[in-house]
Amino acid sequence: MPVLSKPLSKPLAVTGFRVGSASCGVKSADLKGKRQDLTLIVADVPAQAAAVFTQNTFRAACVDLGEQTVRKHATNIRAIVANAGNANAGVGEMERVWSQQLIDLGAQAAGVAASQVLSASTGVIGEPFPIERIASTIHQAAESLAEDNWVQAAEAIRTTDTFAKFASRQFEQNGKTYTITGVSKGSGMIHPNMATMLGFIATDAPISAEKLQAILSPIADRSFNSISVDGDTSTNDTVYLLSSGLGLGDTELNDTSDFEQALQDVAIELAQLIVRDGEGVTKFVTIEVTGAENETQARTLGRTIAVSPLVKTAFAGSDANWGRILMAIGNSDAPIQPDKVSLRADDVLILEHGNLHPDYKDEMGMKVFSQQEFTLFVDIGLGDASAKVWTGDLTHEYIEINAEYRT
């Protein structure tokens, strides 16, 4: 059961983009026609593009090819083709061949050049990639292309996600309304063979590829890189951001601050949905670190707390075990001075400047920790920088899902 209090709002169409999906039976032939597993996002005009990729050194060929294409052709991208069910990773020399074939098929289906196509794959690692099943079915995705098809796009990149993930924002500038819509997939914890996190975001806001990249990188750090996925990154993690605005003939935005805010909101919402759908997750916890010397230090500290199995099991047990949180803080690289550290859970002050608050009682902490959602505030008293990180708890169900055989 995901930690989700209400259904997601329908994603908004983005001018200049059409989206389609197909059911190719990527994972196994008998799923063909039963489950959407191929997404095609087509820009009707040359789109500006930006991307962030996994830091894992074992990265899949699709990541290498995507990075090359963004580097060379960031001002002229026409499509994203993505499949679920097979990561096309860890399969040796054929990996790059299959990855290029997927791009070629996407280009053909979208009616654009291969150099204009970005790809992504997610699913099982180490299995031969069923390129022929995609070749015979991708036409369905082209046939279903439509502006308001974003839910299907989100559906078709799911692996073990229990729900499709999407988010939209709009902002007004120069008398026009611009839209940002994104889809994501991934798990709050780790999926057996498909830990991959994907995010595809489209906008009609007219911004050059160069600026998009400068905007996307820090926002990815504050969103997709600020959720706990067990501290591991996968071989295929990818976020693509495309803008149709300039291709549609609009004038470039000089002031991008509204766009940045809206994009950050979309990215954080997409990232949070991944935590909320984490395997076995029953709690959604925000960790807000303040008083750091810089944002990276704050984020790293937040992540150290967020990935600690000892902290995550305390969440699962509704146990306000602040000793474990201190231990996790002490394990970060930050130059912690214990007598400067304060800790609060929602509005309950636990630790003040390294000392247990005299009014604090275990029951007060337990009450906060027993909620489905709460925030831990950690102040380390070294500076003015802050960061937020989101994580879930570590439960029986997680073990159940992940200790199973792959079959």
Next chain:
Amino acid sequence: MPVLSKPLSKPLAVTGFRVGSASCGVKSADLKGKRQDLTLIVADVPAQAAAVFTQNTFRAACVDLGEQTVRKHATNIRAIVANAGNANAGVGEMERVWSQQLIDLGAQAAGVAASQVLSASTGVIGEPFPIERIASTIHQAAESLAEDNWVQAAEAIRTTDTFAKFASRQFEQNGKTYTITGVSKGSGMIHPNMATMLGFIATDAPISAEKLQAILSPIADRSFNSISVDGDTSTNDTVYLLSSGLGLGDTELNDTSDFEQALQDVAIELAQLIVRDGEGVTKFVTIEVTGAENETQARTLGRTIAVSPLVKTAFAGSDANWGRILMAIGNSDAPIQPDKVSLRADDVLILEHGNLHPDYKDEMGMKVFSQQEFTLFVDIGLGDASAKVWTGDLTHEYIEINAEYRT
């Protein structure tokens, strides 16, 4: 159920050391007389001392005091006093006072000066330290001092350890037989509030404090720092090494190679016992990394694999999920070149130079992973350095133990 195929051999007495224990009811007064929770190790002569401590920045006062004492008085140590049941950590300003009081009580009981006493505490974090219960009972430990009492010493530092941990080795040099005996406590995974790892090792081999320290540090890296304790270090982790040899009038060993080998064997055995007793652990896995540029790189890579929840749950499920292992390798800091990486499980070659071995079949890997003990060999093909790391699996029982309330 710990992963232990046979009972431990009785630890050997070490000339110049006597050991005693007491039941103080440190954790709660009603445990007094029911469970040993205070250990006193007394050197009959001034002992040479070396130590390694936790790298956690939230370190307990006993660690600060121990480090100071070893720095100032490493050639004249007479006792170690250690308690289980309360870590005397995270309790603010009284921590240092209580820690010094424990040292004073140990000195009094052993009939030596406080400057000659090292202390260690393990147990619950953030609870007031019951110094008065120790004060009224520590005389029992002094009264029970005996050369062959090492099992009791190991018993009395247990927290949630399911068995007492000890190991001995002897070596001959210059016509004499020297003995090394050590005790340890800790969990292969994390204990609710007492993740602390302690190790106390005594020897009659005549070696100066300075040499002991130079020998202990790298050996601690190859033993206590090469086991998976969830990637977290605690506030109180401590290893003390004492030698009575010079105090007993023996001549210093010029060649310490036999001593180093024997000490490393003892330290590795004590460290492995911690993994074997890990919470919920049903498998004991050795990860041997070869082909690294240096030993630290090899160890760091081994640890990255060893702490990954995704790898640990694969172990639990007897799932030879090599994709997860690759992912963990790719998450290390090592400059991995995928086409140089080979992976073997016991004698089954899975991956050779980045490609799945043509003869490999899932069943072969599953057979290895379904054993209670096995070894993963990871070669990264960058150099000649190697390291071994030991870890367990991540099971339901772990969650059960750690998600419980502290009460």
